[in-house]
Each structure stands twice: as C-alpha cells, then as structure tokens.
Amino acid sequence: MYSSKRFFGIARLLVLSLAAHFCLGQGTLPDTLSAKPFRRDASIGLDVFKNIPPLLLGKRYYLQEAFIVEAITRHRTHRGHYAQFLVGYTQGAILERLNHIARQELHGWYLKGGTEWDITGQRGYGYFGVAGVVASVTNRGTYHFPGRTFGDYVADYDERNNLGFGAELSLTRNFYLSDRWLLRWVFRGTLVFRMAGDVQPYYYPGVGYAPNQYNSILSGGSTLQLHYRLR
Amino acid sequence: MYKVILLFAGLSLALSSCKECGPQAEPMVSVQHIGRRTFQSITALGAVNDSVFRRIDSDHYSYQLPLSLLADSTTYLFVSETRVDTLTIRYRRLFYDEKGCGFVVDVAPPEERYSNSDFQTIFKGKYTTFEEVWIKYGSYVGEYRNYADRPQGVVVTIYDK
Numbered sequence: 001m002y003s004s005k006r007f008f009g010i011a012r013l014l015v016l017s018l019a020a021h022f023c024l025g026q027g028t029l030p031d032t033l034s035a036k037p038f039r040r041d042a043s044i045g046l047d048v049f050k051n052i053p054p055l056l057l058g059k060r061y062y063l064q065e066a067f068i069v070e071a072i073t074r075h076r077t078h079r080g081h082y083a084q085f086l087v088g089y090t091q092g093a094i095l096e097r098l099n100h101i102a103r104q105e106l107h108g109w110y111l112k113g114g115t116e117w118d119i120t121g122q123r124g125y126g127y128f129g130v131a132g133v134v135a136s137v138t139n140r141g142t143y144h145f146p147g148r149t150f151g152d153y154v155a156d157y158d159e160r161n162n163l164g165f166g167a168e169l170s171l172t173r174n175f176y177l178s179d180r181w182l183l184r185w186v187f188r189g190t191l192v193f194r195m196a197g198d199v200q201p202y203y204y205p206g207v208g209y210a211p212n213q214y215n216s217i218l219s220g221g222s223t224l225q226l227h228y229r230l231r
Numbered sequence: 232m233y234k235v236i237l238l239f240a241g242l243s244l245a246l247s248s249c250k251e252c253g254p255q256a257e258p259m260v261s262v263q264h265i266g267r268r269t270f271q272s273i274t275a276l277g278a279v280n281d282s283v284f285r286r287i288d289s290d291h292y293s294y295q296l297p298l299s300l301l302a303d304s305t306t307y308l309f310v311s312e313t314r315v316d317t318l319t320i321r322y323r324r325l326f327y328d329e330k331g332c333g334f335v336v337d338v339a340p341p342e343e344r345y346s347n348s349d350f351q352t353i354f355k356g357k358y359t360t361f362e363e364v365w366i367k368y369g370s371y372v373g374e375y376r377n378y379a380d381r382p383q384g385v386v387v388t389i390y391d392k
Binding site: 152 | 255256257275277278279280281282283284297299300301302305326327328330331332333334335336
C-alpha cells in the first residue's frame with residue numbers, strides 16, 4: 001500500500017512533471033497535450049449533468065422531482081492506470097403510469113469503486129473502466145386498479161433498503177479545461193443483482209431507468225463529471 | 232445444419248409457455264345457470280355503475296359478473312318474475328407484483344384450507360337462496376402451455392329448480 005505522503009508527495013510530482021516534460025514532451029505531439037495528463041495524480045469531482053434533464057424536460061422526463069448527487073475521487077496507481085471511487089445519492093419520483101403503479105417515489109445511495117486504463121496510448125484522453133457497485137433503494141408508491149362497477153381500488157406499497165450488488169463498465173473521454181479543471185464525459189453500462197424486493201423498481205440508483213426488470217437490473221447512460229485536479 | 236436450427240426452434244416453441252397477467256380491472260366471474268327460469272335483471276349490492284349488468288342478456292344461461300375490488304364478498308341479486316334470489320360470493324383479494332406483469336389482482340378461496348382447484352358447494356340458506364351453487368376459485372394469473380390450461384378465474388354454477 002502507498003502512503004498518502006509518498007503518493008501525493010511534492011518530490012514525486014516534480015519527478016513526474018520533469019519526466020513528462022523530457023520524455024513525452026519531446027515527442028511529435030504538441031507539448032500541451034502530452035504533458036497535461038501526467039501533471040496531476042489525483043482529482044475530486046462532481047457529477048454536473050444528471051440533474052439537468054429532469055429540470056429541463058420536467059414531466060417529459062421519466063424521473064421527476066429529482067435530486068442526484070455524485071462525488072468522485074480519482075487517483076493514479078500506475079502510469080495510465082487510475083483508481084476511482086464514487087459515492088452517490090438519488091431521490092425522485094416516477095409519475096408515469098406503468099403496470100398499475102400510479103406513482104413511485106424512490107431514494108437510495110450507491111458506491112462504485114474500480115479502476116480504469118488509458119486506451120489512448122497513455123495520452124490521457126480515453127479510458128476504459130471496470131468497477132464494483134453496491135446500491136440500495138427504498139421505493140414507496142401507489143397502485144391503482146380501476147373498478148367500473150364497484151369503485152376503484154387504490155393502495156400503497158413500501159419497500160425499504162433493497163440492496164443490490166453488481167458491476168459497471170465504462171468508457172470515458174477527458175477534456176482538459178485548464179491545469180486544474182478536467183471535464184470527463186462518461187458512458188457506462190451497469191448490472192446490479194437485487195438481494196430482496198418484490199416490486200419492480202423502474203429506476204435503480206446508480207444503475208438508471210430499468211422498467212420491467214426485477215432481480216437483475218441492467219441499464220446504461222452517459223453523464224459529465226467536473227473534476228478539480230489536486231497537486 | 233438447418234435441421235439442427237429447426238429442431239432447436241421447434242423445441243423452444245414447444246417448451247415455451249405464455250403468461251396470463253389477469254384482469255386489469257374488476258375480475259369477472261363466469262356464471263352458469265342450470266334451471267328453467269330466466270331472470271329479468273341481474274344486479275349487485277354496492278354497485279355504483281350498473282352498465283355491465285344492463286348488457287347481460289337474460290334469455291341466456293351464462294353470464295359474466297364483476298367481483299368487487301373493495302370487499303371480500305360480492306352479493307348479486309337475480310330478479311325473476313316471481314321473486315328475487317341472492318348469491319353472495321366470498322373470496323380473498325390478492326394484490327401483488329408478478330414478474331413480467333407488474334401489479335396484478337387475483338382471487339383465492341375465502342378460507343386458506345381450500346385450494347384454487349377445489350369446488351365449494353353452498354346450499355340454500357347460506358350465502359344464497361338458490362337450491363345449490365358450486366364455486367370453483369380458479370386463479371386469474373399464471374403461466375400456461377395450452378389455451379385449455381389458461382387461468383379461468385372464478386367459475387360459478389347455479390342449480391335452480
């Protein structure tokens with residue numbers, strides 16, 4: 001295990017910077033492109049996209065009243081290899097009438113941890129990632145059966161803390177906005193197996209929109225993360 | 232090669248089953264009336280809309296009657312020229328999330344000791360004024376291979392003098 005002192009040490013950064021300058025900076029690529037990916041070892045980030053579609057699209061989007069927070073840490077383990085950890089929280093409501101469910105409210109948290117590899121010849125622009133996922137969701141909702149002759153039947157359901165375990169594959173494109181700021185465009189596919197729960201969740205935190213799925217929940221998506229690169 | 236593919240396709244079709252997700256509203260009871268009388272009208276206690284009863288052709292001897300989703304029993308009134316007969320069907324309502332269907336409604340016998348395939352016989356004086364009524368509490372939800380095995384729901388046979 002690396003100590004944080006060793007890992008984030010100034011001497012190491014100096015050596016890396018010099019190495020990047022002398023080794024990579026002498027190549028055929030422009031100096032700005034080759035040096036930037038190796039200048040910083042670690043970053044902290046936030047998701048900056050997931051709350052926008054619910055805000056802009058309103059009732060036309062599948063998740064309403066949404067509030068999604070995702071915080072990410074990422075640090076380099078080897079040249080071209082990064083470890084990253086993500087913690088997220090989602091709450092929202094699905095008002096679309098699906099299989100007699102008139103309204104489903106959900107909230108849940110998720111953790112993702114894994115590694116990613118530079119797939120652009122160690123230029124630091126494209127990464128392929130693998131991560132493990134742990135997620136939990138609580139669903140509350142109302143279901144409704146029309147009763148034309150005697151009256152409608154409406155009842156509530158409540159399923160708490162459905163725990164799920166799974167894995168995620170991702171492809172990420174890095175955009176270096178400045179020395180400090182990094183924008184990451186992430187495409188991911190996530191599969192989670194639920195340990196409990198009878199009611200289909202429609203939206204599973206950390207996985208995404210997954211109607212008509214029960215115990216194994218598969219979904220994909222794309223988002224933007226804004227990272228602040230640490231010294 | 233084509234024969235192997237055809238064989239696999241044939242086996243897949245032969246072994247596949249369909250799923251019946253049950254009623255999307257009030258479950259309907261199939262009622263068979265065995266007797267000489269015909270009814271002028273049929274209705275139910277607690278009905279807020281009688282359109283389904285108005286569509287019943289009283290000259291026939293089989294009807295489709297709705298079960299209430301709001302109670303564990305439904306009482307029907309069978310009006311003939313000389314009298315009014317009653318039949319109360321008791322049941323247990325089941326609401327649950329069925330894989331591949333979403334929320335479904337199903338009906339089970341009123342007492343848990345009876346299975347869905349058992350016939351229950353009720354006689355005049357208890358839940359009915361007819362001489363004898365047979366009730367089979369078939370499920371409305373389930374998988375089936377052949378159309379004949381399809382979930383039938385509740386089937387009632389009324390024996391009348």
